[in-house]
Amino acid sequence: MRKDAQQNRDKILTTAAKLFQARTVAEVSMKDIATAAEIGPGTLYRHYSNKNELCSALSLKYIDQFLSSCQDYLRQTTATPVAQFNHVLTQYILFRERRLQLLAFVETGPTVMDTYYRSELYHQLVQLFKRVLKPVNQSLNEVELTFQVDMLIAMLKSDSYAFQRHQRDLSQAQLGQLISHLMVPKD
Amino acid sequence: MRKDAQQNRDKILTTAAKLFQARTVAEVSMKDIATAAEIGPGTLYRHYSNKNELCSALSLKYIDQFLSSCQDYLRQTTATPVAQFNHVLTQYILFRERRLQLLAFVETGPTVMDTYYRSELYHQLVQLFKRVLKPVNQSLNEVELTFQVDMLIAMLKSDSYAFQRHQRDLSQAQLGQLISHLMVPKD
DNA sequence: TTGACAAACGGAGTCGACTCCGTTTATAGT
DNA sequence: ACTATAAACGGAGTCGACTCCGTTTGTCAA
Numbered sequence: 001m002r003k004d005a006q007q008n009r010d011k012i013l014t015t016a017a018k019l020f021q022a023r024t025v026a027e028v029s030m031k032d033i034a035t036a037a038e039i040g041p042g043t044l045y046r047h048y049s050n051k052n053e054l055c056s057a058l059s060l061k062y063i064d065q066f067l068s069s070c071q072d073y074l075r076q077t078t079a080t081p082v083a084q085f086n087h088v089l090t091q092y093i094l095f096r097e098r099r100l101q102l103l104a105f106v107e108t109g110p111t112v113m114d115t116y117y118r119s120e121l122y123h124q125l126v127q128l129f130k131r132v133l134k135p136v137n138q139s140l141n142e143v144e145l146t147f148q149v150d151m152l153i154a155m156l157k158s159d160s161y162a163f164q165r166h167q168r169d170l171s172q173a174q175l176g177q178l179i180s181h182l183m184v185p186k187d
Numbered sequence: 188m189r190k191d192a193q194q195n196r197d198k199i200l201t202t203a204a205k206l207f208q209a210r211t212v213a214e215v216s217m218k219d220i221a222t223a224a225e226i227g228p229g230t231l232y233r234h235y236s237n238k239n240e241l242c243s244a245l246s247l248k249y250i251d252q253f254l255s256s257c258q259d260y261l262r263q264t265t266a267t268p269v270a271q272f273n274h275v276l277t278q279y280i281l282f283r284e285r286r287l288q289l290l291a292f293v294e295t296g297p298t299v300m301d302t303y304y305r306s307e308l309y310h311q312l313v314q315l316f317k318r319v320l321k322p323v324n325q326s327l328n329e330v331e332l333t334f335q336v337d338m339l340i341a342m343l344k345s346d347s348y349a350f351q352r353h354q355r356d357l358s359q360a361q362l363g364q365l366i367s368h369l370m371v372p373k374d
Numbered sequence: 375t376t377g378a379c380a381a382a383c384g385g386a387g388t389c390g391a392c393t394c395c396g397t398t399t400a401t402a403g404t
Numbered sequence: 405a406c407t408a409t410a411a412a413c414g415g416a417g418t419c420g421a422c423t424c425c426g427t428t429t430g431t432c433a434a
Contacts, residue, residue, distance in 0.1 A: 002430055005382060026297070029420055040384030045422065107346065108295040110213070117350055147365045150351065151342050159294065160341040163304055168333065178334045189400055192412060216390055227414030232392065 009047050011037050025105040052109030059106050060121045066095045081135035088132045104158035196234050212292040239296030246293050247308045253282045268322035275319045291345035
């Protein structure tokens with residue numbers, strides 16, 4: 001890749017992140033991003049073939065940070081398996097709350113399947129949860145373990161999460177407890 | 188409501204349903220629907236304030252049919268609670284598969300929360316699952332019961348379902364079994 | 375250093391969702 | 405039947421996502 005192209009690629013992401021702080025993702029147009037990054041719309045679209053892919057790339061950066069912080073935690077903790085699971089779950093909920101807008105936009109895009117769920121980092125997120133869930137419920141086989149993790153993640157996707165928070169009137173903590181309660185076998 | 192208005196309202200839905208059989212939901216533009224229904228775009232939008240709401244209304248019609256057929260089943264069945272739960276679950280998966288496109292479109296819209304999840308019929312869907320899950324796991328309290336049903340529904344939403352089918356390579360039946368296995372307590 | 379060319383750029387243009395507003399029409403009260 | 409009027413209608417117009425293609429530029433081999 002040419003040097004100028006790489007610079008533009010980076011600049012687009014940082015510019016978008018900046019704009020998303022001031023206005024909602026939906027409010028910021030691709031033209032706004034192009035203008036702020038001092039490039040033409042064509043250039044923007046060559047790097048990220050649509051708004052979703054751009055947001056997806058940004059999300060993956062944040063997920064990367066989240067994964068790192070969890071891995072640091074797991075490296076140094078001496079807590080019980082259940083406590084470890086609950087910690088990661090709680091942190092994940094907090095992380096999602098922080099990036100609510102962006103994640104919601106990404107998850108409701110038509111190309112999510114390609115740019116997001118197939119990504120290496122998403123796979124690592126699944127691995128992280130499998131790693132902390134496995135010691136908590138050792139009776140699960142591989143397929144069941146994966147399935148429960150997928151279900152946990154599905155339940156915390158923007159729509160479902162919003163539904164629980166605002167229609168079911170659950171707090172972040174209550175939601176975490178219900179998930180934990182379902183997945184941690186009662187001896 | 189004026190008689191002509193009611194006629195147009197109905198005609199829009201039937202016309203849209205017809206067009207969605209020939210082409211994908213995304214391919215059919217609102218203008219196409221308006222033209223086919225022999226009305227102006229303005230009229231279309233007065234009845235359904237956006238494409239999502241229109242699709243939502245159509246989905247709810249189908250959900251209504253699904254609910255009726257399940258209620259018929261429950262009225263006449265003598266199967267065990269577990270078998271009843273599995274039956275409804277299987278039928279729901281089949282129903283969703285049949286309306287995949289439409290439901291996917293509805294569920295990825297920005298206004299889903301208002302026009303879909305808050306609707307009476309969606310609430311009835313939750314009630315249906317609660318009704319068949321409750322006898323299967325009587326140790327659940329009301330909140331837990333609702334939560335598990337919400338989770339079941341979340342897992343079968345278009346994105347999560349597609350992920351399970353195409354990334355995890357699960358069949359409809361396998362998916363149903365995994366859900367059943369998680370929700371039906373092993374004596 | 376230079377020149378060939380693939381890669382990158384920019385912006386005008388397309389297409390579809392959605393809005394606005396002047397015109398038409400069903401209907402209710404006389 | 406007639407008219408007043410609120411409701412409904414239609415389509416031109418706006419806005420934003422995304423595409424296309426003629427122009428510019430970085431880079432590498434000579």
